[in-house]
Amino acid sequence: MSLDYLCEICSALTQPLFQAHGYWIRGCARCGHRTTQITVAPDHIEKVYADDYFLGGEAGYSDYFAEREILRSRGRWYGSLLQKFVEPGTVLDVGTAAGFILEGFQDRGWNGWGIEPNANLAEFAANKLGLRVQATSLESFRPAHKYDLVSMIQVVAHFVDVREALRVTTEVTRTGALLLIETWNWRSWTARFFGKSWHEYSPPSVLRWFAPVELESLAGQFGFKKIGQGRPAKSIGGSHAKSLLAYKVKSWPLGSTLSALTRLIPDRLEIPYPADDLFWMVFQKS
Numbered sequence: 540m541s542l543d544y545l546c547e548i549c550s551a552l553t554q555p556l557f558q559a560h561g562y563w564i565r566g567c568a569r570c571g572h573r574t575t576q577i578t579v580a581p582d583h584i585e586k587v588y589a590d591d592y593f594l595g596g597e598a599g600y601s602d603y604f605a606e607r608e609i610l611r612s613r614g615r616w617y618g619s620l621l622q623k624f625v626e627p628g629t630v631l632d633v634g635t636a637a638g639f640i641l642e643g644f645q646d647r648g649w650n651g652w653g654i655e656p657n658a659n660l661a662e663f664a665a666n667k668l669g670l671r672v673q674a675t676s677l678e679s680f681r682p683a684h685k686y687d688l689v690s691m692i693q694v695v696a697h698f699v700d701v702r703e704a705l706r707v708t709t710e711v712t713r714t715g716a717l718l719l720i721e722t723w724n725w726r727s728w729t730a731r732f733f734g735k736s737w738h739e740y741s742p743p744s745v746l747r748w749f750a751p752v753e754l755e756s757l758a759g760q761f762g763f764k765k766i767g768q769g770r771p772a773k774s775i776g777g778s779h780a781k782s783l784l785a786y787k788v789k790s791w792p793l794g795s796t797l798s799a800l801t802r803l804i805p806d807r808l809e810i811p812y813p814a815d816d817l818f819w820m821v822f823q824k825s
């Protein structure tokens with residue numbers, strides 16, 4: 540994130556729009572792309588993605604491990620979706636966490652590798668699940684070979700330097716490889732309806748928000764051409780929904796009452812996520 544607050548996509552000036560969790564959210568005057576105004580500390584990744592993010596609730600997960608089956612079936616869903624474009628090959632899942640989505644890809648015939656900045660999760664994925672997961676960020680990853688697919692499921696909004704991340708993606712993929720990105724759409728009806736209370740305005744873990752056209756423009760600058768777009772069939776676990784809701788409503792009027800009500804949601808319940816604020820795009824490297 541540049542200190543002079545230029546847009547990461549089109550280099551135009553950005554301006555402060557509103558505050559969320561004590562941070563200014565800025566918008567590009569030309570393309571609209573939104574970013575968090577932040578000076579990223581050297582230990583940003585370690586702090587934001589410490590074990591608390593996956594187990595502590597609030598903006599992260601209340602218990603990431605409880606979502607294994609849901610995430611695995613999401614991996615399967617994407618694994619099948621991508622077969623509309625290519626035969627399964629090698630996949631690098633970026634920000635793979637404990638590797639649950641990666642397991643789903645493998646269920647659909649993909650040959651999987653993963654990287655994850657949280658060392659404990661990477662170790663869990665490697666030692667307990669037997670997956671090829673390495674503890675590293677994409678920016679410092681030096682793979683032994685090039686991949687047929689890079690997947691970034693709800694990851695792109697978190698990169699400290701998104702342009703560097705995409706540059707590395709071009710290096711770790713072969714010509715014709717696919718890039719799958721799933722992220723949040725700040726121009727969706729849901730995001731507009733909630734305005735600054737939209738749950739995804741949760742810096743400092745989330746650093747930027749795209750509309751589909753903005754993501755397409757950014758990926759295009761790195762030689763990735765859009766070949767598909769849609770909305771994921773997503774569901775979330777009860778415990779995750781509960782902690783997200785409790786985190787959100789605590790600042791609202793009647794927040795403590797609402798927060799008490801959210802505790803009634805059963806942990807193991809699988810809740811469909813029908814909102815329109817999440818999208819996926821598939822790109823092909825030219």
Ligand SMILES: [Zn+2]
Binds near residue numbers: 548550568570
């Ligand atoms: Zn812009």
